[in-house]
Amino acid sequence: MKKLLTLLLIMVSAFFMFSCTEGITDEEVRVILADLVPRSQQLNEIFWGSAIKTEDKDAVPLKSVTSAQYYDAASDSPYKNTGELKAAAEKVFSLDYLNSVYTVMFEGHGDIEPRFADNKQGMLMIDICYMPYEFKTEILTETAVVKERGAGLVRAEVDCITDGKPDKMYITLRLQDDIWLIDSPTY
Numbered sequence: 001m002k003k004l005l006t007l008l009l010i011m012v013s014a015f016f017m018f019s020c021t022e023g024i025t026d027e028e029v030r031v032i033l034a035d036l037v038p039r040s041q042q043l044n045e046i047f048w049g050s051a052i053k054t055e056d057k058d059a060v061p062l063k064s065v066t067s068a069q070y071y072d073a074a075s076d077s078p079y080k081n082t083g084e085l086k087a088a089a090e091k092v093f094s095l096d097y098l099n100s101v102y103t104v105m106f107e108g109h110g111d112i113e114p115r116f117a118d119n120k121q122g123m124l125m126i127d128i129c130y131m132p133y134e135f136k137t138e139i140l141t142e143t144a145v146v147k148e149r150g151a152g153l154v155r156a157e158v159d160c161i162t163d164g165k166p167d168k169m170y171i172t173l174r175l176q177d178d179i180w181l182i183d184s185p186t187y
Contacts, residue, residue, distance in 0.1 A: 068113035
């Protein structure tokens with residue numbers, strides 16, 4: 001009986017998630033992306049780019065040190081610690097997508113040290129040895145067209161301009177706790 005009830009609950013949940021995505025329109029996706037994409041691009045600049053500066057404007061990596069070199073983030077940084085940065089990211093990106101981002105940004109893996117850490121006072125620090133990525137893609141959210149739907153996921157195609165040239169890209173949205181969040185890169 002317990003197994004039957006569990007199976008029934010799973011089936012109802014799957015039906016609910018599919019039915020939520022089944023009726024989503026291109027216009028609804030455009031509205032969602034118009035809100036999330038600009039915020040995702042700001043976070044991309046922080047995670048992968050050079051948006052967070054160091055308090056010490058003259059900080060340069062020491063050639064004699066081969067590991068990460070952390071310096072305090074500038075006092076005017078929009079995020080004061082890794083917790084604030086993660087909280088902002090979790091309002092834009094799905095947790096599934098963020099798992100891989102968090103490994104690089106906050107946890108490290110093998111010989112790779114994380115890009116961000118908190119100092120002893122709990123304030124944000126950044127590894128100055130990290131080579132930032134330069135973003136060259138403008139996403140035109142008003143062109144979004146739903147291409148695939150199912151089980152709490154929507155995949156939309158959008159026009160974009162990359163390095164000054166017209167292009168297309170796909171952005172996936174995931175329904176997480178009844179909120180649509182980006183589940184793919186936006187760069």
